[in-house]
Amino acid sequence: MRLCNQYELPIVPQGGLTGLSGGAVPVSGGVALSTDRMSGIISVDPDNFCLTAWAGTPLETVQNAAREFGLEYPVDIGARGSATVGGTIATNAGGIRVIRHGMTRQHVLGLEVVLADGTVLSNLRSMIKDNAGYDLKQIFIGSEGTLGIVTRAVLKLCPAPTQRNTALLGLADYASGLACLGSARRSFEAQLTAFEGMWPYYWDLATSMKLSGRAPLKGGHGLYVLLETSGHDLAAFEEWLAECFESGLVEDGAIAQSLSDINDFWSVREAIGEVDHVIGPHLNFDIGLQPSALGEFVSVCEAALTDLATGPTLYVGHIGDGNLHVIVPVREHSNDYVWEIENRVFGILSEREGTVTAEHGVGLLKRDWLNRTRRPEEIQLMRHLKSCLDPKSLLNPGKVIPT
Numbered sequence: 001m002r003l004c005n006q007y008e009l010p011i012v013p014q015g016g017l018t019g020l021s022g023g024a025v026p027v028s029g030g031v032a033l034s035t036d037r038m039s040g041i042i043s044v045d046p047d048n049f050c051l052t053a054w055a056g057t058p059l060e061t062v063q064n065a066a067r068e069f070g071l072e073y074p075v076d077i078g079a080r081g082s083a084t085v086g087g088t089i090a091t092n093a094g095g096i097r098v099i100r101h102g103m104t105r106q107h108v109l110g111l112e113v114v115l116a117d118g119t120v121l122s123n124l125r126s127m128i129k130d131n132a133g134y135d136l137k138q139i140f141i142g143s144e145g146t147l148g149i150v151t152r153a154v155l156k157l158c159p160a161p162t163q164r165n166t167a168l169l170g171l172a173d174y175a176s177g178l179a180c181l182g183s184a185r186r187s188f189e190a191q192l193t194a195f196e197g198m199w200p201y202y203w204d205l206a207t208s209m210k211l212s213g214r215a216p217l218k219g220g221h222g223l224y225v226l227l228e229t230s231g232h233d234l235a236a237f238e239e240w241l242a243e244c245f246e247s248g249l250v251e252d253g254a255i256a257q258s259l260s261d262i263n264d265f266w267s268v269r270e271a272i273g274e275v276d277h278v279i280g281p282h283l284n285f286d287i288g289l290q291p292s293a294l295g296e297f298v299s300v301c302e303a304a305l306t307d308l309a310t311g312p313t314l315y316v317g318h319i320g321d322g323n324l325h326v327i328v329p330v331r332e333h334s335n336d337y338v339w340e341i342e343n344r345v346f347g348i349l350s351e352r353e354g355t356v357t358a359e360h361g362v363g364l365l366k367r368d369w370l371n372r373t374r375r376p377e378e379i380q381l382m383r384h385l386k387s388c389l390d391p392k393s394l395l396n397p398g399k400v401i402p403t
């Protein structure tokens with residue numbers, strides 16, 4: 001880093017290269033800095049519920065190391081086998097259990113970062129409470145490699161759940177889904193660990209790919225929900241579901257009876273990484289709104305894209321967190337055509353005070369739309385921060401902040 005600073009060479013940090021916003025795309029004439037060999041668990045501290053790892057450690061390795069001590073690292077994403085500690089910190093990854101555990105930001109106790117001039121900023125303390133001045137690590141979490149290179153991190157763990165209850169539900173429409181979310185939140189409180197929604201076209205495609213005739217629900221519903229609670233006994237879960245049936249909130253449902261069922265249920269939700277390949281050219285949005293606004297957003301978006309999309313748009317996501325993935329089939333990736341689609345989607349979002357990226361980050365792909373989510377003063381402050389920490393603009397130049 002010191003040499004790059006001296007010779008003014010741009011540096012693009014790269015972890016597992018699973019990011020979905022183009023944040024790790026190298027720049028011409030620059031250095032691509034891979035953390036591939038900076039990998040491994042440094043220590044697990046079960047007494048203090050934390051673990052220290054190198055930045056290039058795959059997320060799954062962290063999860064497995066915690067499990068050996070009866071603990072859990074609850075940040076979990078479909079790309080767990082390749083995504084790294086550094087990459088998930090740099091993108092403040094969310095994932096499937098945010099409704100219960102929050103995003104990566106909530107799980108970083110200590111961080112070591114190398115600044116653009118080579119200065120090592122190391123704070124690998126593992127205290128939960130530390131109010132001594134600015135919490136500097138938070139500036140780097142979610143900064144997508146534009147402010148510093150993450151090299152090591154202390155991650156907060158929690159007890160591994162003794163019981164997981166997973167169900168797939170078929171509902172009439174989004175309004176029922178929202179009522180079901182409210183009911184599950186009130187009944188299970190913090191033990192509600194996932195509330196994922198799948199709209200019909202996504203469901204049909206994903207189940208045909210993943211369950212080959214063994215789909216636990218018949219289909220024909222307006223919305224499908226994958227719901228998970230942790231630490232709750234099965235009887236209470238069944239009782240809640242029975243009440244949902246009786247009140248007409250849920251049309252059909254199945255509770256996982258085995259680990260294989262749980263994996264099958266989740267495989268439908270996580271097929272998002274594969275349906276991508278089936279539908280041909282497409283644009284991938286990762287929008288965020290209040291959960292109560294998502295149903296209307298989908299209807300407005302459907303109407304707005306009819307003359308542009310080449311087929312039905314897929315809607316699937318973490319509806320408990322107000323985060324929806326919108327996959328729009330397109331005929332080509334020409335600039336004007338893509339711009340028009342993005343402009344319509346982000347226009348709808350901006351009118352509703354939503355965000356252009358709820359978890360994937362800005363990177364390159366959302367950079368020029370940042371002003372649909374952030375006010376000019378906020379973007380200006382981001383520029384100030386960047387120039388303070390990286391005055392020569394060498395760290396991941398051209399990413400996140402609009403030029």
Ligand SMILES: Cc1cc2nc3c(=O)[nH]c(=O)nc-3n(C[C@H](O)[C@H](O)[C@H](O)COP(=O)(O)OP(=O)(O)OC[C@H]3O[C@@H](n4cnc5c(N)ncnc54)[C@H](O)[C@@H]3O)c2cc1C
Pocket residue numbers: 012013014015016017018019020022023024035055076077078079082083084085086087088089090091092093094095096144145146148149150151273359360363396
């Ligand atoms: C199938 C699939 C499912 C996903 N599901 C989710 C999900 O549910 N929730 C979610 O939030 N995200 C999800 N993602 C996206 C996820 O945020 C990223 O894949 C992941 O966090 C990036 O980790 P990575 O190691 O692959 O980083 P990379 O892709 O290599 O890099 C991502 C960004 O981080 C920077 N970076 C990487 N390492 C460092 C470092 N050591 N220091 C500083 N900067 C660094 C890069 O420059 C780049 O800007 C998913 C991706 C896939 C492919």
